[in-house]
Amino acid sequence: xxxxxxxxxxxxxxxxxxxxxxxxxxxxxxxxxxxxxxxxxxxxxxxxxxxxxxxxxxxxxxxxxxxxxxxxxxxxxxxxxxxxxxxxxxxxxxxxxxxxxxxxxxxxxxxxxxxxxxxxxxxxxxxxxxxxxxxxxxxxxxxxxxxxxxxxxxxxxxxx
Numbered sequence: 001x002x003x004x005x006x007x008x009x010x011x012x013x014x015x016x017x018x019x020x021x022x023x024x025x026x027x028x029x030x031x032x033x034x035x036x037x038x039x040x041x042x043x044x045x046x047x048x049x050x051x052x053x054x055x056x057x058x059x060x061x062x063x064x065x066x067x068x069x070x071x072x073x074x075x076x077x078x079x080x081x082x083x084x085x086x087x088x089x090x091x092x093x094x095x096x097x098x099x100x101x102x103x104x105x106x107x108x109x110x111x112x113x114x115x116x117x118x119x120x121x122x123x124x125x126x127x128x129x130x131x132x133x134x135x136x137x138x139x140x141x142x143x144x145x146x147x148x149x150x151x152x153x154x155x156x157x158x159x160x
Contacts, residue, residue, distance in 0.1 A: 002156055003121050003158065006130045009132060009135075012051065017058055027111070028055060028110070029113065030052075030064070031063075032084075033065065036048050043075075052082060060103045064088050064112070066086075073086045083099070090123035096112065096129070097127060110129045111129055111131065112131050113131075113134060117156050
């Protein structure tokens, strides 16, 4: 199986807001760990919080994560007013569609942004969303095993 995200970017900070608006995107769904927050850190960087706050003037936002640790999710929620949908079981689309319903947007008008092709991107494709694959926000700090697993998973990405 090969996947083709609509965009394959180095970082969330490289997202082209103007292009997404032209495409009719009204909501951005972000994966949590390794996408907008260092994995298992439970803490947003100032730069990321500022970036997300800036996006609010153009898009509805949500965080859709497979993480199911209630204490961790509560720590995340305490730092932002962006709704957090957890235990998503991506690539299953159920929680993503629940987020669409809560934000009152159609899935076709949403973009799923994440660092994992086989969960975030496949889930976004299955939900008929625009998909944006980004590198891990903490890629320089990941150990060899994690980097190797990411390499293997990205072999599923079609380059053309």
